[in-house]
Amino acid sequence: MKYEKLWSFSGNGKLWAFAGKKTLKLISLLIAVCLVSFWLVEQSPIDPVRAYIGEMSITPEHKAQLEEYWGVNMPPQEKFLNWAGNIAQGDFGTSLIYRIPVTSVIGEKFTASLILMMTSWLISGILGFILGIIAGMKRGTWIDKIIKTYCYMLAATPTFWLALVLLMVFSVYLGWFPIGLSVPIGVISGNVTFLDWLHHLILPALTLSLIGVAQIAMFTREKLTEVLSSDYVLFAKARGEKGLNLVLRHGIRNVALPAVTLQFLGFSELFGGAVLVEQVFSYPGIGQAAVAAGLRSDVPLLLGIVLVSAVFVFCGNTIADIIYEFVDPRIKQEADS
Incomplete structure (x- = not known):
């Protein structure tokens, strides 16, 4: 009986250690993916406003409003912190293509x-x-x-x-x-x-x-x-x-x-x-x-x-x-x- 309890305890301990190690790996992976992905997106030459409106012509004032709404001209650090904070709260934002969450x-x-x-x-x-x-x-x-x-x-x-x-x-x-x-x-x-x-x-x-x-x-x-x-x-x-x-x-x-x-x-x-x-x-x-x-x-x-x-x-x-x-x-x- 004692050996059975010892085996069960050691098995549970191994399981918890495995789960903890995997959780830390997942957190570190997601942080690295967020940093690298955001940096790559920032290096993209595509203008999000122009990609959004397509061939439609808009006034400079309207374009400036869209840039302000999407935070295009914000510093990269501020944009990343805002995005990461929303992700941490479960808010992934709204798709610009599909106009839905x-x-x-x-x-x-x-x-x-x-x-x-x-x-x-x-x-x-x-x-x-x-x-x-x-x-x-x-x-x-x-x-x-x-x-x-x-x-x-x-x-x-x-x-x-x-x-x-x-x-x-x-x-x-x-x-x-x-x-x-x-x-x-x-x-x-x-x-x-x-x-x-x-x-x-x-x-x-x-x-x-x-x-x-x-x-x-x-x-x-x-x-x-x-x-x-x-x-x-x-x-x-x-x-x-x-x-x-x-x-x-x-x-x-x-x-x-x-x-x-x-x-x-x-x-x-x-x-x-x-x-x-x-x-x-x-x-x-x-x-x-x-x-x-x-x-x-x-x-x-x-x-x-x-x-x-x-x-x-x-x-x-x-x-x-x-x-x-x-x-x-x-x-x-x-x-x-």
């Missing part, structure tokens, strides 16, 4: 992007894991060579180029999928069916998932090769186990957890790829909103998206660290050795 824009756009990214994340993880298992089982054969060549080609392919190729082939030439957007044009949101939404999602999700297949497939192949060369697998073969049954009993259970960990560590690449895919397919997500905010100097929206993106990537890395620390300590031991 930044939190509302991010909530709507990030939801659409999250559906796209999570769908692609699952497809790439499952497909990459299956291909890695097949390549590991057939190591040195023509099947293994085809899978490796496929993965190397994907790893060297730019995301936007692959998106353009798939768009031209499957949307323009074959006409199987719509050219862009997430819903049919001219249909109000209440009349959009699940099949309509799914039809628009398939091609962007497929494009984004194909990019993430290579890394997980090659990693799984190498880990499975190591497992199949281990002593306990050789002993299992000596007992008569072989083929798929051997891989299922001794291979997958030792390969799955490291593969899942690697998949969570790929959140940053997933988010970066989603920005390019959304631009090509005109998908109304957070990536397209970020590009529009940068081109039209919508500072409140751009900085809000940067902070949310940093938190999203940090959460993915934290989940991977939790697997390292708590789910299977052997992974951490391998990484430290």
